[in-house]
Amino acid sequence: MPELSWRHQTLIQALLSRGPLRDDEFHSIFTGLTGKNPGTQRQLFDEYLLKINKALSYVQCELRGFRNQYDGRIYYGVVNNISDEQSKLGTKYSVPQIAFFKAIIEAILQDAAAQGSISDIDALNLRLENQVLTGTESQSQGGPTHVPLPLKNFSISQKQKALDELVQDQWLTHTTDGNIGLGVRSFLDLRSYFHNSDIPSCQVCNEAGVKAELCQNDCCTVRIHKYCLKKLFSKRRGERVCPSCGTQWHFVVPKAELLEEDEESDVPTQSQPPLGPKRKRLETGKTGDANAVQSGSSQTSGSTTTDLRRTTRSTARLK
Structure with a gap:
């Protein structure tokens, strides 16, 4: 198991005690701990996340990044990747x-x-x-x-x-x-x-289109998140059409929104660790599911992996 410094442990503790944090909040904590700005020191930031996830994998947890489909912002949080009978005992919900x-x-x-x-x-x-x-x-x-x-x-x-x-x-x-x-x-x-x-x-990011825009062609099933539409059409000149059926897509890209957030950081994928300035990805798992509602992990205190091991027992799953 890789040895984590107090800075790594504090980042984990912040997510466990406060719950999921918006990217600017999490970046602010990182800057306060390291004196480095993730916007300009992205490789260092990704190396921290990769080392944390290697350690968390020993207790079936991971630090995951995701995009909120309502506001388009990236958030970070710690999740439990397993469900067992013991973890069901930790839920506060009936x-x-x-x-x-x-x-x-x-x-x-x-x-x-x-x-x-x-x-x-x-x-x-x-x-x-x-x-x-x-x-x-x-x-x-x-x-x-x-x-x-x-x-x-x-x-x-x-x-x-x-x-x-x-x-x-x-x-x-x-x-x-x-x-x-x-x-x-x-x-x-x-x-x-x-x-x-x-x-x-979503046709652009391949994440589930829970909150998304639909193609105007009733026979087409394409869904695209609003923030993905901005990213897609802002880089295209000429007619804006559905990438699948070619139907004209009535969408106006706001001039004031230049997609700086999309250039700063992409949402982590499920398998590839952070690698470089443009294609940095968080290592994420594939086993989380609807059972996670019984979890109390993101509100549980713990600054070491020993505390996280207890957290895995306090995360329950829906059946």
Whole structure:
């Protein structure tokens, strides 16, 4: 296991104690620790992240970068890559609350318009009976499904309380139009779950198009994130068209937004470590899924990998 300095440990501790941090916040902490600006010392920054991830891999954790599909900003956070029976004991959410969260996630992902949100009213009216685990003996024999009483009796007021807690813990968020959307922790932890849920990927970045723009051709399934559209069309001259079917794409690139953030740092991919000034990537894992909602890892204190080992036991998963 690579030995981490106090600076490496402090970066980990910052993410564990505060939860996912926006790139400028995380860069500010890095600058305070090292005296170096990640914007001008990118190779040093990437070397720090690579060394941290090598150490975290021994406790099935990783420092992951991701882009928030609502504001287009890059965030960093520490996630747990495993799910076991012990980790389920660490959740603060009840079974009905977890089922409620799953129902909200599914409702958002099933939106064909890719708005990435549902209204508060729709969220509170979601039925939890659909979240009963499949594959039971009664179901396999075609018999009636037994719905646990806690799910049947989960009231509107209890749903509202769970909703408030999920927003506070950054699993969900209030969007600018007043609806309920995915929080930064969901984008951080649920990457593989999104891909496994058959959500169309963005044509530009290949990440799940949870909140995205659609091609105007009804027969075309292309989705592109708004920030990816800016990146795509700002570098093109002439007609702006769908990269798949060629249909004209009605999109105006704001003149004031020059995509400086996209040139500063790309969102880390899942397998390639940071290498150089332009194609630096965080080493990320592929095993995080919807079970991560039961996690308390990003709010757990710990400045060493020993503390992180405890964190892996406090991260629970949805089933």
